[in-house]
Structures are given as structure tokens and as C-alpha cells.
Amino acid sequence: MTASAVVPIVTSAPATAANFTDTRTHWARPFIEALADKQIIAGFPDGTFKPDAPVTRAQFAAIVKNAFTSNQVRVARGFNDVAAKYWAAAAINKAYETGFMSGYPDNTFKPEQQIPKVQALVSLSSGLNYTPTGATATTLANFRDSGEIPDYAKTGVAAAAERSVVVNYPNVNFLSPNATATRADVAAYIYQALVNQGKLAPIATSEGANSYIARITASPTTGTTPTPSPVSTDPRYKVSQGTTVNIRYLGSNKIVVTPGETINNLTLRVVDDIKSAQGTVVIPRDSEIVGQLVPVSSNSQVLGTQYLAQQVTIGTRSYPLIARSQVVNGQKIDQNTNPGTLKDAVTSAAARAALSVLLGQKVDLGSILTGATGGQTNPTQTPGNLIVIDPSNDLRLTLSSDFYVAP
Secondary structure, three states: OOOHHOOOOOOOOOOOHOOOOOOOOOOOHHHHHHHHHOOOOOOOOOOOOOOOOOOEHHHHHHHHHOOOOOOOOOOOOOOOOOOOOOOOHHHHHHHOOOOOOOOOOOOOOOOEEEOEEEHHHHHHHHHOOOOOOOHHHHHHHHOHHHHHHHHHHHHHHHHHOOOOOOOOOOOOOOOOOOEOEEEHHHHHHHHHHHHOOOOOOOOOOOOOHHHHEOOOOOOOOOOOOOOOOOOOOHHHHHHHHHOOEEEEEEEEEEEEEEEOEEEEEEEEEEEEOOOOOOOOOOOOOOOOEEEEEEEEEEEEEEEEEEEEEEEEEEOOOEEEEEOOOOOOOOEEEEEEEOOOHHOEEOOOOOHHHHHHHHHHHOOOOOOEOOOOOOOOOOHHHOOEEEEEEEHHOOOEEEEEEEEEEOO
């Protein structure tokens, strides 16, 4: 028996949806709870769901088998690496027969291989007979990292996106196609696919998870389609992937947020001219970058926050920008913290309340950040766990893909 055999993807377990101890404040809670109530997925005997744990191909096959009723479209031929007594053998055969999943050219299935997000989405499009109704390239252009989608997957991802099956956390504009799908990701995809079939109701509009569902209207495959700001492929106007961008934040030299918060529309300024390899200034000094501070978590534990750039304005033109900072960890703040070190700090409302309780005195803070969502529901219960950001050092950006501008 392999390790996957003990992972309760669809089998019964003592934990029920309402009692999962690690999903109560998780972004995917409404998806997870609904599927658990339908016994499509289940928790662990210790009362957890482990939403951020990775999903293997075998586990995904088991979920698909339990979630959908589909007609057989081909005959299972067996795989060299899936023994008849393997825990997921029946689910794998079913996923193959119904067109959801296929094997590899060497007749293996690789059941213990962790499944990438893009592969999970293509599987759903294949098994549920999704085809794009609009122009694939235009649909995928809604994702700022669409260049990372493998060629084989573009049609399937576009078809899933048109049906609102794609759910992207922490930033709806970034698919992260080649990242491993977590149990939370898969729960969200499956839930949305069942909504598309009319078998489940859409999650309530009041749920924060709504903001992570990619709602894309298909563009016509012919006729006029939207065009982005013109760009060049001339290397003179290119900044290469991996380039570092030094930034500054005009609001303050400190930003304080609580773990799990997302700060939308945070504007940074470029410190130095960013030049191409030929010496052309591509991103001038003082250009404005707009993006988000988003939480980074693992196994339901918030590790810190990260800035994801979304757009840069150069003169009168705006361009999509795919860049990110390092992960900024929380800084312990206690009664011995000198309030002067936080002077004029810009904070979220929740962080400000926590600081007031913790320090027990007036702190001379700066403005309150707008656009904050998520985070601790009652930060004053654990006020010492805050994230203090030095923007100039902590939010220095690295380009995740090549960047071009119009000449």
C-alpha cells in the first residue's frame, strides 16, 4: 500500500465539513464544505482537511470518479505502473474510460505524481466535453502569466475559463499553471464544474472566495477583438525575466498588516531607470506600479505576505507587468516594542487595532490602507503576530517574464 492509500480524498472520515479545524478562515472554505457535505471529498481523522496539501494524479482520479457521472468513451487498457490491487486502480480506469485522464506514451499513469493545476483543468475540460466558444488566445490573455501555459493545455484551459471553472488564489489574474494543485484548488475546480452542470448552486456573493473565480466572457473567434496596449518584440525595448526592480512607497517607510490580509491597488514607484540589454530605457524612473499584497501560506499556516505587480504605467500607457517580491515574514511585536519604530507607519485597519491593544498607548501612525480583505477575524486576540514591511527592501521586485513596451 502506498502513502496515497491513506489520504481521505473521497472516503469517510470522522471530520465533517462544519468541523474542519483548518478551513474555518481558509479562502476555499465554501467550496470545501459544500463538497464534503456531498461526500465528494472528506477530511482526516484528526479533524483537519489539509487544504494546502498537494494532490496526486491518483487522488485526482478518485475525486473525479466520485464527483461526476459520465458515459464511457473508450475501454481501459491498464497501465504498467498501476497494479490491480492498487488503492485507486478502479478510479484510474474510470477516469481513463470516461475521457477525463490519459496515460503517458510509455503506458504509465504515474499515479503518485503530483498533478499541476493546468493538468487538472485540462482533465475537466476533456471529461466534461468543454470546447472554447471564443478565441483561445483572447481568453487566455486575461491571465497575466498565460505565457506559462503549455501549448497542449491552451484549448482546455480556455474552455474551462469560459465556464468559470478556473479559480485562482491569491490573485485571480495569475493562473500559476504549472504549480501543483492543492486540495483547496481541486475542491474549487470541482465545485465550479458542478455549478456549470447545474448540480450545485453558485457560492454566495458575500463569500470572499468569489473574488478568486475567473469570470471571463468569451470573445468572438472572428471579427473585432479587444487589443492590449501595443508592444514591440524588438530586443531594444525588452527587459528580461529575472531583472530586479528597485521600488519605493511614497506613503511611508513602513507598512503593517495582519497575517492573511490582501491589500489591493497598492502603488509603488520605480527607483531607477530599467534598461534593455542595448541600453534603452524601457521603464523610466518614477513609473508607477500597481499590484497587491497577498498572503502566502502552506498547510493552512500563513508564512507571510508577497507583493504581486499587475500593471506599470509609463507615460500615458499602461502595460501588464508580471513581477513579484520576496515573501515577507511576520515581525514579532510585543509590549517592549518602541512605538517610535512604527512612527508614520501605514497600516490596515485590523493591524491598527492590534497595535493599539498591544502597545497600550497612542502610536503616531500614518494613514489607513484601503482595499484590505481577509486576514484575522479578530486580530486583537493575537496582536503580536503582525507583518511589518520595509517597502524599499522587502518589496523589491523580480520580473517573472520578459517585459516589452511600444517604441
